[in-house]
Amino acid sequence: MPTFPLPSTTALSREYIRLSLFLLKFGLITHFTLSHIGTLTPTTGPSMLPTISVRGDVMYTNKLYTRGNGIKLGDLVDFKHPLVVGEAGCKRVMGLGGDFVCDGEEGAGRMIQVPEGHCWVLGDNLSASRDSRTYGPLPLALIKGRVTARIWPLSAVGWMKNTLQRPEDGI
């Protein structure tokens, strides 16, 4: 092991500069990864039961699926809330541009066609969910990423599967 004698003052300040440059590089690359590649999002609320618990679940969001790029029907998406700047939402995409969706409960309400560039999001727990039935179709540009896996609690770790089936495949 080579020796490390006590450094002089200039060498000491060089050490600090090296350390702070390392921390700067590490911080930049980490921030870039978290905002553009993938991040962990804690979730709260009863609107996605039983898929996601009311509190304590932490999901992994794949940020490569941003602004609707590659989003398919049945995907869980993490999006910027359309009514409150700074809030986020996590719901399931149940309609894409051109699809016909129903506004109310159990098939009642208006039937509207989702405009181009928008999607229709619904929570899995319809009775306790404020989703597109409240604020209308969600612009695809608000989508931040696709929720692909749960990483906490450890007993429930796993991929979030798209369980939608076409009617012709049978139940």
Add this chain to the structure above:
Amino acid sequence: MRAFTKDQALAAFLINPMLPLLKTTTCIGYRPCIALVRPFQSPYLSIFRAPNRTLSTTRPSPSKPRLPPSSQPPKTPPDTSPNFKHPRSRPITTIFSGLTTFLSIIALLTLTKTHVFELKTVSGASMHPFLNADYHSSLQRDIVWVNKWRAGENIKRGMVVAFYSPNHPNVVAVKRVVAVEGDVVVTKAPYPFEREEVPVGHVWVEGDVEGRGKSFDSNYYGPVSKSLIEGKVTHVVWPADKRCRIRPENWKGSPRVLEGRRQVEKIEFY
């Protein structure tokens, strides 16, 4: 810089031709790795160690008599066995260090563009003649400074904003905010209703251009969510003779906007 033998220097120079240029490159790999793997031998702790003590010595063995300092042999130079290369001169370390520097510069530029400011070219004529006054006589387009800091907050009537178009999620549109939440707007064709109240968390955007159908704005796609707003256009940067600061108070207002007087209710999240 520790001393190399001639063989080591030649070998390092042949293996890594960039070494002479990268001599002062910050080494990201060596010190933090040693600090993680062998914390008590961390180079960062060297300031706490007494001078002239090597890391491998613990306490002097009782069998050896301790010589006074003056008669100790001169401090041996660091390990100069032919197979040892200082970690900072190894090619993999400089490659790793250069790669992380490159990635962090890209990260810095991307994060600046997303969160601080961006210079954008305005490609359409919907803000004519405020922006792109020479749209029909020249191919030159105006360049604006978009301030991305706290983009969706504190939006006022008269601001020019850059936002993701609701119908085309990868297109950024530049329009003026003519009405905020709570206002009632008298709409233009082809909006299906004659009046529209701007809902909570949304704004009504329109282009400055006169004439029907020249501006693809809220009269086509309705109120725009404030979360879609990417930044506020604060300055015109090019052409140089039209350089100015865009102030919302300089906008004369629109006669088709009935400003709301009631307080819009806040949304509770539980």
